Amino acid sequence: MIRRFLEGDEHAFTEIVRKWESKVFNLAWRYMGNREDAQDVVQETFLSVFKSAKNLRDPDSFSTWLFRITLNHCRSRWRRHMPELSLDDPMAGREEGEDRVRESVAASSAPRDPVETRDLIRKALMGLSEEHRAAIILKEYLGLNLEEVARVMECPLSTAKSRLYHGLKGVQRNLSRIGVRS
Amino acid sequence: MELLYQEQGTPTAGPEVQEHIRGCAACRKELAELKGLQSTLAVWQDEPPLRPVALPENLARPGRFRIPLWSVLRYAAIAALVTLAFLGLSNAQIQWNRNGFAFRTSLRAQAPLASSYYTKEEIQTILYRAMSDSEQANFQMMLRMLDTIDQERANEIHILTRQIKESRNKN
Numbered sequence: 001m002i003r004r005f006l007e008g009d010e011h012a013f014t015e016i017v018r019k020w021e022s023k024v025f026n027l028a029w030r031y032m033g034n035r036e037d038a039q040d041v042v043q044e045t046f047l048s049v050f051k052s053a054k055n056l057r058d059p060d061s062f063s064t065w066l067f068r069i070t071l072n073h074c075r076s077r078w079r080r081h082m083p084e085l086s087l088d089d090p091m092a093g094r095e096e097g098e099d100r101v102r103e104s105v106a107a108s109s110a111p112r113d114p115v116e117t118r119d120l121i122r123k124a125l126m127g128l129s130e131e132h133r134a135a136i137i138l139k140e141y142l143g144l145n146l147e148e149v150a151r152v153m154e155c156p157l158s159t160a161k162s163r164l165y166h167g168l169k170g171v172q173r174n175l176s177r178i179g180v181r182s
Numbered sequence: 183m184e185l186l187y188q189e190q191g192t193p194t195a196g197p198e199v200q201e202h203i204r205g206c207a208a209c210r211k212e213l214a215e216l217k218g219l220q221s222t223l224a225v226w227q228d229e230p231p232l233r234p235v236a237l238p239e240n241l242a243r244p245g246r247f248r249i250p251l252w253s254v255l256r257y258a259a260i261a262a263l264v265t266l267a268f269l270g271l272s273n274a275q276i277q278w279n280r281n282g283f284a285f286r287t288s289l290r291a292q293a294p295l296a297s298s299y300y301t302k303e304e305i306q307t308i309l310y311r312a313m314s315d316s317e318q319a320n321f322q323m324m325l326r327m328l329d330t331i332d333q334e335r336a337n338e339i340h341i342l343t344r345q346i347k348e349s350r351n352k353n
Contacts, residue, residue, distance in 0.1 A: 017235045025231040039232045046235050118226045139187075140223050146187065172219050180222070 002059040017046055020063075023142060024070050030137045031074040033126045037081070044073045067142065067152045071134055078130065117180070124174035132167030139164055186216050 001019070005012035024045050028038035048069050056065055125133050131153070138149045150160035203209050270287030277284040279300060300308070 014237060017237065021231050021235050022228065026228045029229070030226070035229075035232055042231055043235055046237075114225050114227075117222070121223060121226045136223070140220060141226070141228075168216055168219055171223070172215065175219075175222065 002056075002062045006053060006056070006059065013050060016049070020066060021046070024066065027067060027070050027137055027142060028074055030122070030125060030141055031071070031130075031133060032078060033122050037077060041070065041073045041077060044077075045070045048073070061151075064148060064151045067138065067144075068154070071152065074134075075130060120175065120178055120180050121171075123178065124171045124180075127174045128167055128170045131163050132170055135160060135163035136167040136171065186213065186220075 001012050001015050005016060021042055025038055025042045028041035028045075029035055032038050032041065045066070049066060052069075056062065125136065128136070134153060135149055138144045138152055139146070144152065146160055146164070147157060149164065150157045153160055153163070155163075203213065273287060275284070275286045277286075
């Protein structure tokens with residue numbers, strides 16, 4: 001499919017988009033913590049793919065290349081819109097009802113429904129640094145192996161492992177701050 | 183990390199690390215917590231995109247050199263003019279005859295009409311007349327030059343004569 005697109009088959013690009021847009025969307029959503037921003041990132045990512053496909057030397061590494069482009073768009077959008085978030089405030093985020101969630105978490109230790117848990121995980125991830133968050137998303141949600149994570153993040157394998165470990169510890173710490181036991 | 187993920191194709195933790203885990207309660211606890219955390223993270227499941235991607239149908243294909251339309255048209259026009267000029271000049275006909283001067287180009291070479299050319303006698307007459315006219319003009323010009331030289335010489339003699347007379351009178 002990738003080769004056909006590079007050879008000029010117009011329908012192949014549509015197939016590529018349909019095949020990968022869900023993964024790209026979910027990567028961006030977990031990075032940005034916001035669906036609308038994630039959707040914009042998806043659009044920008046595929047536009048970049050369309051324009052710069054000629055730079056892809058090895059069609060077999062398409063997924064790595066695609067996720068790298070996605071992360072680049074996520075980073076630039078994140079830095080444009082949300083520079084103030086940090087580990088100090090894991091509850092920070094942009095979607096509505098955060099204060100209500102914070103209150104409900106503090107007030108109750110009862111079992112939570114998946115939507116509420118998901119929202120708390122989102123907040124815990126948002127409290128991480130960009131590199132730690134990216135490593136966790138690539139590994140835990142996209143299911144890449146450690147070497148692929150390192151390739152997407154353009155860093156040595158040991159660095160990828162370190163980012164992943166510290167990212168997981170950060171999520172664990174953020175979740176325990178807001179009353180979620182893993 | 184290798185112990186946590188145990189990926190196929192990547193090096194797993196060495197036997198000494200596994201031995202340590204078996205004997206160290208703190209490390210076992212941490213590994214168990216990280217695995218529990220993985221289960222918690224898995225609660226956030228994938229969702230479909232909000233809307234389909236707007237496909238960039240009107241953009242240039244990747245890998246191809248994109249040339250603006252106006253540029254293509256300009257080069258096409260120049261190429262057409264050059265071609266026409268070459269074809270025209272290769273069969274250009276430049277004539278000067280009793281009907282005047284004529285310049286004509288055509289894609290096909292055309293046989294000249296005999297009636298449109300001067301005869302040999304006519305050309306000789308034209309040349310004699312031109313030479314004659316030229317000689318007359320040269321002669322007239324030389325006469326004017328000689329007159330001018332005589333006039334200037336007379337003026338100089340007149341001036342010298344006056345200066346000599348004035349000098350004698352002073353003395």
